[in-house]
Amino acid sequence: MGKKSIVPFGPQHPVLPEPIHLDLVLEDEIVTNVIPSIGFIHRGLESLTEKKDYFEMVYVAERTCGICSFGHGMGYCEAVEEVMDVEIPDRAKYLRTIWMELSRLHSHLLWLGLLADGFGFESLFYQSWRIRERILDLIELTTGGRVIFSVNKVGGVLKDITPDMLKHILTELDQVEADVRVIEHTFLFDYSVQSRLKGVGVLSRKQVHMLGAVGPFARASGINIDMRSLGYEAYGDLDFEPIVSSDGDSYARCEVRIHEIYQSIDIIRQAISKIPEGELSVSVKGNVKGEHFVRIEQPRGEAIYYVKGTGKLYLDRLRIRTPTFANLPALVEMLKGCNYADVPILILTIDPCISCTER
Amino acid sequence: MRPNREYKIEEIDLGDLLLNVLDRKNRGERISQICAAYVDGKYELSYSFIQDGLHRFTTLRVICDLDTEVPSITEIYPMAVFYENEMKELYGVNVKYISLDYNNKLYRIEKETPFLPKEKK
Numbered sequence: 001m002g003k004k005s006i007v008p009f010g011p012q013h014p015v016l017p018e019p020i021h022l023d024l025v026l027e028d029e030i031v032t033n034v035i036p037s038i039g040f041i042h043r044g045l046e047s048l049t050e051k052k053d054y055f056e057m058v059y060v061a062e063r064t065c066g067i068c069s070f071g072h073g074m075g076y077c078e079a080v081e082e083v084m085d086v087e088i089p090d091r092a093k094y095l096r097t098i099w100m101e102l103s104r105l106h107s108h109l110l111w112l113g114l115l116a117d118g119f120g121f122e123s124l125f126y127q128s129w130r131i132r133e134r135i136l137d138l139i140e141l142t143t144g145g146r147v148i149f150s151v152n153k154v155g156g157v158l159k160d161i162t163p164d165m166l167k168h169i170l171t172e173l174d175q176v177e178a179d180v181r182v183i184e185h186t187f188l189f190d191y192s193v194q195s196r197l198k199g200v201g202v203l204s205r206k207q208v209h210m211l212g213a214v215g216p217f218a219r220a221s222g223i224n225i226d227m228r229s230l231g232y233e234a235y236g237d238l239d240f241e242p243i244v245s246s247d248g249d250s251y252a253r254c255e256v257r258i259h260e261i262y263q264s265i266d267i268i269r270q271a272i273s274k275i276p277e278g279e280l281s282v283s284v285k286g287n288v289k290g291e292h293f294v295r296i297e298q299p300r301g302e303a304i305y306y307v308k309g310t311g312k313l314y315l316d317r318l319r320i321r322t323p324t325f326a327n328l329p330a331l332v333e334m335l336k337g338c339n340y341a342d343v344p345i346l347i348l349t350i351d352p353c354i355s356c357t358e359r
Numbered sequence: 360m361r362p363n364r365e366y367k368i369e370e371i372d373l374g375d376l377l378l379n380v381l382d383r384k385n386r387g388e389r390i391s392q393i394c395a396a397y398v399d400g401k402y403e404l405s406y407s408f409i410q411d412g413l414h415r416f417t418t419l420r421v422i423c424d425l426d427t428e429v430p431s432i433t434e435i436y437p438m439a440v441f442y443e444n445e446m447k448e449l450y451g452v453n454v455k456y457i458s459l460d461y462n463n464k465l466y467r468i469e470k471e472t473p474f475l476p477k478e479k480k
Contacts, residue, residue, distance in 0.1 A: 039468065210438075212391070
């Protein structure tokens with residue numbers, strides 16, 4: 001039996017920008033148990049429903065997180081629209097889909113960069129973020145913002161994307177795709193990268209299912225769940241299949257996300273080719289009376305938005321269940337039995353967003 | 360509107376909670392979220408489950424008084440630990456026997472039960 005020790009990890013750690021704290025119980029260099037603590041950046045956004053009316057809550061929802069900002073705004077708006085039986089115009093659905101996929105692109109490229117930084121491949125980190133800049137430029141061009149877009153509203157969207165912009169997006173995406181193919185080769189076939197990712201942090205399909213994991217983390221273990229297949233917004237009109245791998249290790253998580261980048265590019269191309277003319281929004285009258293759960297696929301996985309209102313201007317309850325919150329139990333399980341040196345990489349492979357998690 | 364709107368809310372008694380949850384687990388459903396709400400002087404607890412592939416989203420709804428003891432479901436679904444700690448801490452729901460009880464230290468906040476109206480604390 002080796003020497004037992006408890007090592008505190010986080011909330012500030014050079015490799016991990018997210019403020020999560022873990023007490024790692026080690027036996028020599030092997031992690032035998034993990035006790036996680038969160039709560040360093042809890043802002044109580046859900047309770048702001050007492051002070052902001054349901055229109056203003058769109059902006060609160062968007063500020064849940066800087067990476068999935070658009071998705072949070074969209075999910076919230078959808079939940080309110082479902083309760084109020086509001087049918088938004090088709091053009092708005094396509095615009096939301098395009099922005100959602102641009103968000104996924106920039107999130108996945110951000111993650112690839114962080115992962116490369118995590119295993120000490122600095123130039124790969126620079127290249128991933130260089131490509132991401134193109135996506136951020138597209139987001140800035142079409143919405144005016146790079147982090148918080150603020151283009152969602154209950155009943156549709158606030159801004160349009162002109163035909164010239166759509167053409168420019170297509171041109172840029174060609175370049176992004178070509179650039180990603182170059183870094184993909186390093187991520188998936190470089191010997192040193194493989195040695196850090198292959199066979200590390202393996203979770204079986206059954207484990208992932210019972211631990212309730214979601215998103216690329218779950219799909220990398222063979223679980224075929226992608227909320228986009230529910231057909232919300234314009235996804236019902238577009239062709240795509242969830243990207244699934246069966247290996248369940250860190251390499252599979254990386255592979256799934258890289259393939260999802262190509263998938264998102266394809267979805268945007270399809271959406272641009274089919275986007276109809278028309279209005280951007282419909283006028284919404286009345287207040288929220290009733291309740292509804294809405295599920296959308298954020299870059300990190302399934303997110304749930306629950307709204308409940310009793311006919312007042314202010315909601316009674318807003319609940320946002322973020323993907324990282326669902327992935328925490330699986331993270332804890334994955335860390336048990338791993339080598340201490342692999343802990344930062346394994347945490348990164350779930351693409352944690354603690355800002356989302358704590359709201 | 361969403362093409363697939365299949366979601367259901369089933370109201371159950373608190374005494375039937377564990378049996379219902381166990382039944383869901385035996386059917387292979389995964390837990391999707393748990394949350395509390397404060398409505399008309401009572402807690403409204405929602406336990407949501409998903410049957411993947413079928414896109415079936417069911418929520419078990421339990422309504423109980425503020426001082427009622429609510430049994431933890433972490434023995435059935437260990438991953439419920441964060442959800443239960445959260446509703447205990449933010450709303451003050453009296454959840455008993457959580458497998459890992461953070462004792463109001465999950466979120467590092469000074470306010471006790473910040474989501475519960477002041478007059479009810």
